[in-house]
Amino acid sequence: MSRERSTKPYLIRAIFEWCTDSGLTPYLSVRVDSQTRVPLEYVKNGEIVLNISPDATNHLTIGEDVVQFSARFNGVSRECSIPLPAVIGISARENNQGLFFPPEPAESADAATTPEPEPTLTPPAGGGKPRLQIVK
DSSP, rough: OOOOSSSSHHHHHHHHHHHHHHHHHHEEEEEOOTBBOOOOGGOBBTTEEOOOOOOTEEEEEEEESEEEEEEEEEEEEEEEEGGGGGGEEEEEETOOEEHHHHHHHOHHHHHHHOOOOEEEEEEEOTTTOOOOOOOO
């Protein structure tokens, strides 16, 4: 018997495709934990919102278990890896239409009783508001 496939990666891909076909900007909302690889200096209250449009990312892959891409943050290319359970939702920046997912149950009893440590956050170098920049 094969395991039941999650609908989450299919729904994320569908909203991503709808956004790009409609000329909208897909934003991925992520709950950051120890398994999530994103620039921690842009994380606020344990969450980050990422522009995953084709103009903002390279090598975007929305797989069965993880979303991966590289993007420029303050001019520096960074690799991002987001486990699907960490994805809170995907929506269009322009109208906030999309899908938001209910929290997923912990994978083990240990994970349910042991909270994830909060990442140590460092402010962006030189101060100012964090932003993504399109480099052509």
